[in-house]
Amino acid sequence: MHFEYTIIENDFANAGTASSAIKKTLKQLNIDSAKIKRVVVAVYEAEVNAIAHAYGGTIYVDIDGEQIVVRIADKGPGIPDVALAMQEGYSTASPKVREMGFGAGMGLPNIKNNVDKLDIKTEINVGTEITMAVKF
Amino acid sequence: MIYKIYMKIKEIAKLLDATFITGEQLAESEIDFAFASDLMSDVLTLKQADRILLITGLCNIQTIRTAEMANVEVVLFVRNKNVTNEMIEIAEEENMVLLQCKYSMFRAVGMLYVQGLQPVY
Numbered sequence: 695m696h697f698e699y700t701i702i703e704n705d706f707a708n709a710g711t712a713s714s715a716i717k718k719t720l721k722q723l724n725i726d727s728a729k730i731k732r733v734v735v736a737v738y739e740a741e742v743n744a745i746a747h748a749y750g751g752t753i754y755v756d757i758d759g760e761q762i763v764v765r766i767a768d769k770g771p772g773i774p775d776v777a778l779a780m781q782e783g784y785s786t787a788s789p790k791v792r793e794m795g796f797g798a799g800m801g802l803p804n805i806k807n808n809v810d811k812l813d814i815k816t817e818i819n820v821g822t823e824i825t826m827a828v829k830f
Numbered sequence: 831m832i833y834k835i836y837m838k839i840k841e842i843a844k845l846l847d848a849t850f851i852t853g854e855q856l857a858e859s860e861i862d863f864a865f866a867s868d869l870m871s872d873v874l875t876l877k878q879a880d881r882i883l884l885i886t887g888l889c890n891i892q893t894i895r896t897a898e899m900a901n902v903e904v905v906l907f908v909r910n911k912n913v914t915n916e917m918i919e920i921a922e923e924e925n926m927v928l929l930q931c932k933y934s935m936f937r938a939v940g941m942l943y944v945q946g947l948q949p950v951y
Contacts, residue, residue: 707916710895717899727880731901735874738899742892794892795870804874 695719695757701741701768703750706794712753713738720762725830732808733762733828739801740766740824746791747771748822761810765825772818780806835946836860839904839927842883845945846931846938848906851913853927861904864947866939870896876950883947887935889913894920894928903927908935 697719699712717734737753744751748770756763773779780802787797806812811827840857843850850857863878866885873884873896883904884897889911897905898920904927907913913928921928931938943949 707891709892710899713899714895727901731899734899738895739871739874794890795868795873795888795896796892798869798871800871800875804871807875 695755697753697755699753699755701744701750701753701766703745703748705745705750706790709742709745709794710738712741716755716762716764719757723757729828729830733764736805736808736826736828737764737766739805740764740826742791742794742796743801744768744770746787746796751821759830761827761829763825763827765823767821767823769821772820773814773816773822774818776814776816835948836862836881837942837945837947839929842904842906842942843929845941846906846929846933848929848931851928851930852918852921853904853925856903856925856927859903859927862948863950864939864942865902865950866935873897873900873902876900876902878950882950883942885935885938885942887911889917891917891920893917894924894926897926898924904929906931906938908933908938 713734720730748768751768754765782803783799785797785799791797809826810829813825816822839859861883862881864883868888882902884902885906887908894917906929910932
C-alpha cells in the first residue's frame with residue numbers, strides 16, 4: 695500500500711491530519727495498538743517539524759505485511775548539525791511553535807525512541823528527508 | 831496486597847465539578863493513569879497505550895491531535911479554557927472525552943492524586 699500526503703508551510707491547523715489518516719489505516723489492518731501509537735507519534739512529531747521548520751513537504755507511506763516505512767521530505771533550510779538536533783532540549787522553534795505546546799527540543803529524540811529504523815538526510819538550503827520504519 | 835485503582839470518567843467529572851464538552855456517553859468508562867502537562871512533546875512520550883487522562887491548560891487543536899496520537903481517551907481542560915468547534919469535531923470523531931473544569935491545574939491534579947489515580951512517570 696502506498697499513500698502520499700502534502701504538508702503546507704505554517705499550516706498548524708492541519709498538523710496531524712496525515713498521522714491521523716495513517717492511524718485509521720493501521721487500525722483497519724488490525725495492527726497492535728502499541729505499535730500504532732509508536733508509528734503515529736513519530737509521524738506526528740515529524741509532521742509538526744516540517745510545518746514548523748521547513749516550508750512544508752510531502753509524506754510518503756509504504757505499508758507491507760512486515761513493516762511501515764514513512765518518508766518525510768521537505769524543501770526547508772536543512773539541519774546544520776544533526777547531532778545537535780538529536781540532543782534532547784536543543785530547539786530552534788519559534789514562539790508560535792512553543793505556543794502550540796511544542797519546541798522543547800524533544801521531537802527528533804522522541805521519533806528515534808519510537809521507531810526501529812531512522813535515517814536523516816539533510817542539506818543546507820536544499821531540504822531534509824527523514825525515513826523511519828516500524829516493524830509489525 | 832495488590833489491588834487495582836481506577837476511576838470512572840463520571841466520578842472524575844463529579845469530583846472536579848467538571849462539565850462534559852464531548853463524550854458524555856462514555857462516562858462509565860474507566861481511567862487508570864493521569865498525566866498533567868502543557869507541553870505536548872511531553873505527552874507524546876507516554877508509553878501507556880490506553881486508559882489515560884490528560885490534565886492540561888493548553889487548549890488548541892494540537893492538544894486534541896496530540897491526545898489522538900498518544901491514545902489519550904480523556905482530556906481535562908483546567909481553568910475553563912475555551913474549546914473551539916474544530917476541536918470538538920475531531921474529539922467526537924475520535925471518541926474522545928473532553929472535560930472542562932474551573933479549578934487550577936494544581937488543585938485538579940491534587941484532588942485526583944489523592945483518589946489514587948496512578949501517575950505515568
